Amino acid sequence: MDIVVVLFCLILTGPTTLLVTAVSTGAPAKSDSFTPQDNYLLDCGATNQTTLPDKRVFLSDQNSTKFLSYSGRDIQVSVPSADVPLPIYRSAKVFVSDATYSFHMARPGWHWVRLHFYPVNNNEFNLQHSKFTVTLDTLVLLHEFSINDAKWFVKEYLVNVTTERFSLKFSPVKGSSAFINAIEVVSAPDILIADSGSALFPVAQQSGLSKYSYETVYRLNCGGPVISSQNDTLGRTWGSDGSFLKPGLAAKNVSVAPNIVSYPDGGSPLIAPPSVYASAIEMENANVTTPNFNVTWNLDIDSSFTYLVRLHFCDIVSKSLNDLYFNVYIGGKMAISGLDLSTETGGLAMAYYKDFIVNTSMVSPPLTVQVGPMNENTGMKNAILNGLEVLKINNSVNSLDGEFGVDGKTASNPTRGTVAAVGFAMMFGAFVGLGAMAVKWRKRPQDWRKRNSFSSWLLPLHAGDSSFMSSKTSLGSRKSNFYSSTTGLGRYFSFAELQEATKNWDPNAVIGVGGFGNVYIGEIDDGTQVAVKRGNPQSEQGINEFQTEIQMLSKLRHRHLVSLIGYCDENSEMILVYEFMSNGPLRDHLYGKNLPSLSWKQRLEICIGAARGLHYLHTGAAQGIIHRDVKTTNILLDDNFIAKMADFGLSKDAPTTEQTHVSTAVKGSFGYLDPEYFRKQQLTDKSDVYSFGVVLLEVLCARPALNPALPREQVNLAEWAMQWKRKGLLDKIIDPILAGVINPESMKKFAEAAEKCLAEYGVDRPTMGDVLWNLEYALQLQEASSQGKAEDENKVFAAAASPATVTPAPAAASTSDNRPISSPEESKNPAEVQVIDEHSGTAMFAQFAALNGR
Ligand SMILES: *[C@@H]1O[C@H](CO)[C@@H](O)[C@H](O)[C@H]1NC(C)=O
Ligand SMILES: *[C@@H]1O[C@H](CO)[C@@H](O)[C@H](O)[C@H]1NC(C)=O
Ligand SMILES: *[C@@H]1O[C@H](CO)[C@@H](O)[C@H](O)[C@H]1NC(C)=O
Ligand SMILES: *[C@@H]1O[C@H](CO)[C@@H](O)[C@H](O)[C@H]1NC(C)=O
Numbered sequence: 001m002d003i004v005v006v007l008f009c010l011i012l013t014g015p016t017t018l019l020v021t022a023v024s025t026g027a028p029a030k031s032d033s034f035t036p037q038d039n040y041l042l043d044c045g046a047t048n049q050t051t052l053p054d055k056r057v058f059l060s061d062q063n064s065t066k067f068l069s070y071s072g073r074d075i076q077v078s079v080p081s082a083d084v085p086l087p088i089y090r091s092a093k094v095f096v097s098d099a100t101y102s103f104h105m106a107r108p109g110w111h112w113v114r115l116h117f118y119p120v121n122n123n124e125f126n127l128q129h130s131k132f133t134v135t136l137d138t139l140v141l142l143h144e145f146s147i148n149d150a151k152w153f154v155k156e157y158l159v160n161v162t163t164e165r166f167s168l169k170f171s172p173v174k175g176s177s178a179f180i181n182a183i184e185v186v187s188a189p190d191i192l193i194a195d196s197g198s199a200l201f202p203v204a205q206q207s208g209l210s211k212y213s214y215e216t217v218y219r220l221n222c223g224g225p226v227i228s229s230q231n232d233t234l235g236r237t238w239g240s241d242g243s244f245l246k247p248g249l250a251a252k253n254v255s256v257a258p259n260i261v262s263y264p265d266g267g268s269p270l271i272a273p274p275s276v277y278a279s280a281i282e283m284e285n286a287n288v289t290t291p292n293f294n295v296t297w298n299l300d301i302d303s304s305f306t307y308l309v310r311l312h313f314c315d316i317v318s319k320s321l322n323d324l325y326f327n328v329y330i331g332g333k334m335a336i337s338g339l340d341l342s343t344e345t346g347g348l349a350m351a352y353y354k355d356f357i358v359n360t361s362m363v364s365p366p367l368t369v370q371v372g373p374m375n376e377n378t379g380m381k382n383a384i385l386n387g388l389e390v391l392k393i394n395n396s397v398n399s400l401d402g403e404f405g406v407d408g409k410t411a412s413n414p415t416r417g418t419v420a421a422v423g424f425a426m427m428f429g430a431f432v433g434l435g436a437m438a439v440k441w442r443k444r445p446q447d448w449r450k451r452n453s454f455s456s457w458l459l460p461l462h463a464g465d466s467s468f469m470s471s472k473t474s475l476g477s478r479k480s481n482f483y484s485s486t487t488g489l490g491r492y493f494s495f496a497e498l499q500e501a502t503k504n505w506d507p508n509a510v511i512g513v514g515g516f517g518n519v520y521i522g523e524i525d526d527g528t529q530v531a532v533k534r535g536n537p538q539s540e541q542g543i544n545e546f547q548t549e550i551q552m553l554s555k556l557r558h559r560h561l562v563s564l565i566g567y568c569d570e571n572s573e574m575i576l577v578y579e580f581m582s583n584g585p586l587r588d589h590l591y592g593k594n595l596p597s598l599s600w601k602q603r604l605e606i607c608i609g610a611a612r613g614l615h616y617l618h619t620g621a622a623q624g625i626i627h628r629d630v631k632t633t634n635i636l637l638d639d640n641f642i643a644k645m646a647d648f649g650l651s652k653d654a655p656t657t658e659q660t661h662v663s664t665a666v667k668g669s670f671g672y673l674d675p676e677y678f679r680k681q682q683l684t685d686k687s688d689v690y691s692f693g694v695v696l697l698e699v700l701c702a703r704p705a706l707n708p709a710l711p712r713e714q715v716n717l718a719e720w721a722m723q724w725k726r727k728g729l730l731d732k733i734i735d736p737i738l739a740g741v742i743n744p745e746s747m748k749k750f751a752e753a754a755e756k757c758l759a760e761y762g763v764d765r766p767t768m769g770d771v772l773w774n775l776e777y778a779l780q781l782q783e784a785s786s787q788g789k790a791e792d793e794n795k796v797f798a799a800a801a802s803p804a805t806v807t808p809a810p811a812a813a814s815t816s817d818n819r820p821i822s823s824p825e826e827s828k829n830p831a832e833v834q835v836i837d838e839h840s841g842t843a844m845f846a847q848f849a850a851l852n853g854r
């Protein structure tokens, strides 16, 4: 082998490395149902109780003494149930003078008040043109309201009840009548309205929101179907947004299964159910030539009021973290600049919402909500919105309808804009209520949106790992926590020693840069070359990873893992010394660096070595370890092209079965990341298997896992290569150097292994042991063919090369596919490969050792 030896970096943490931490995925089960303490459901004018299809029982209001006091006559009107959308609309109570329902409240706080109006046909009254006012104590709900041409109306209010008793009063305009079909007065959870939101125009933080009363004007599930009240534990109906989308500009629906959606710590499905977050509107073509347009919703509103606009977001469109940045505008003004949901929530498919107070006296109707890509060249040119709620806030005379208060006072700002309550009234037939509800009242005092604002870099990677948590204060204690409690950390270096070794941290000696700091090449003692990784003490994230790596490496010794030689913690430094891998990362030998090409056999041996390293991580250590950042820059080659896995900074012990819901950090690199890991955010060793599958393709095709410069369908290697593989034409896209040299059977076996690794679901992927077996088999096939052609310039391979053994019958091959590999070096006892000599740490690894004992 005639290899130009190039000194290259030991550990590359390129700019593509993702380091974003999930905020406790699937932590303690979020209570997604709610039992209201006050739960009045009245079917007005009915002679008996009425059960809705969703099993809710509306009692008759006939026992007037309990609920109703009036100063006139009330009349029941009714029609056969076949004629109405819901059985509660069969009857109505009609008042020709003032009438009051009184309710006793078991618990103060937020309550839904829902009023159902359906103008029941009858001979005596023309309910369609009844005109009346409805007040709730001192709050005006409806002022001289008439249903007019609408078929029916459901009005929904959210009020903070502070008194033990409140009354709902119906007052017909002189000469007219008032009517009501059904009334709901139901407790709502405290968390529903936080006390503060971002005020727009002027931009400020506005508090005191819990003192206002609200009327739901719009509640839309963007890009998805109507969510009826029975699918929302709070009995809310979420309409479809299609009719509010501004036509002409391309927007499209996107949706995922609701069970993919998760809520960050402190979040709650009571804010909005998963089905709201599971669908969204996104830009039609996220990659059009002129991607700069906004997706716009136009909402008619009465501009004399102030509104609470609540926007729901959930990144169900990105393939990787921090890929989506967009702006949000309300009323044409910037509401959120560069919203990055990955950073806000720490993950994909995680629920997020934000409240805005919109004083519409500053904008003219219609109210617009817009999302559009940031004017930058980074990330995906896309923007999304999952849900949209617009709640009207009472005005200064405590009215939600018009400028007159209960006491006849007029609002100071009498300009009235377009009044349109269409949005909510259109959800015909969808109002079927607060279905089965269980689970206790649960107070959630903290506002989870605030908790999401901190930098994801600072999240404790090892929450629950006491040795890390207790090591925050001083290096002294850190030392005692890490170093003395672990073994095999090797030699202690003085700072001066390393300073000399790196020629006083010569910038020219830097061979790698990462979030943790720099990696230098150095020379110790008799001239042994080492890689010196010097942590940047300013970087909390770096120190976390640093500490992880020490702990990992101290436990792990394997011929296919980069070895730690020693460390230094003098002067607040965190320095690790590794064996130097003179041939650098595998990637450099595949493309981009003009190094001599590797032969197919070399590539197979390197893949086998890396697979052994991973297999050892998964199964060999006391507990399984997941590498989490398997990629071709983390596979390093020594003098003899022996592959070793590097960079355990991201490694984390595999969760045991009891702990699968423990919060995990979503980490990895673009192009290599297991899609299932993204969806579920549950880490398993099969995520490494997926990434390794990408590595195999990279080795075969000699191109990057992700190349944004290529045409769209070719950007992602895994997707592109699998398309060709399915067509049986994978050989069309392999590294041209290999064409003709590679044995077709060997390549077939290799490609099969890659394909299995890339299976959509982790359970369908092989273990690293299985992968290893397949790669060894591919190597044997290659060797047999080269030997047959007498082309092999290397050693003669004894048993393995004999045609009889390398061409097993298909049946035998398929059964052995599942056989886990265990060769002596996979031994669970690290001591076997642990021999670290203080003075020549690298020396013992420097010999070429043939693979698999040959
Ligand atoms: C009222 O409903 C109950 C149970 O649904 C039924 O047994 C009863 O006969 C009904 N009464 C009238 C007057 O319809
Ligand atoms: C009215 O109240 C009485 C006793 O309080 C009860 O037995 C009856 O079922 C109630 N009637 C209706 C229609 O709810
Ligand atoms: C309701 O209003 C009262 C008084 O303004 C306030 O103390 C209370 O916190 C509010 N309740 C909720 C659930 O916000
Ligand atoms: C989006 O979904 C909604 C509700 O399912 C549907 O009404 C609408 O037609 C869909 N729009 C497109 C462009 O597919």
Ligand SMILES: *[C@@H]1O[C@H](CO)[C@@H](O)[C@H](O)[C@H]1NC(C)=O
Pocket (backbone or CB within 6 Å): 225, 226, 227, 228, 230, 231, 275
């Ligand atoms: C609503 O719930 C019903 C069953 O309760 C289910 O069949 C239906 O798919 C749900 N719809 C949505 C939009 O989640």
Ligand SMILES: *[C@@H]1O[C@H](CO)[C@@H](O)[C@H](O)[C@H]1NC(C)=O
Pocket (backbone or CB within 6 Å): 292, 293, 294, 329, 331, 332, 333, 334, 370, 372
């Ligand atoms: C998106 O809308 C905002 C506010 O209306 C506007 O300032 C911006 O120019 C729009 N962007 C594009 C690309 O039209």
Ligand SMILES: *[C@@H]1O[C@H](CO)[C@@H](O)[C@H](O)[C@H]1NC(C)=O
Pocket (backbone or CB within 6 Å): 306, 359, 360, 361
């Ligand atoms: C809305 O703006 C007007 C004019 O600036 C102001 O008088 C009013 O108090 C504002 N309303 C709210 C709720 O902030």
Ligand SMILES: *[C@@H]1O[C@H](CO)[C@@H](O)[C@H](O)[C@H]1NC(C)=O
Pocket (backbone or CB within 6 Å): 211, 212, 213, 306, 393, 394, 395, 396, 397, 398
């Ligand atoms: C809504 O009513 C409350 C009290 O009833 C009052 O304090 C508040 O100022 C009103 N809201 C606005 C925007 O004026």
Ligand SMILES: *[C@@H]1O[C@H](CO)[C@@H](O)[C@H](O)[C@H]1NC(C)=O
Pocket (backbone or CB within 6 Å): 287, 708, 709, 710, 711, 712, 715
């Ligand atoms: C987006 O389009 C540009 C120009 O057409 C292209 O270079 C780029 O690869 C595309 N990106 C994706 C992710 O498809």
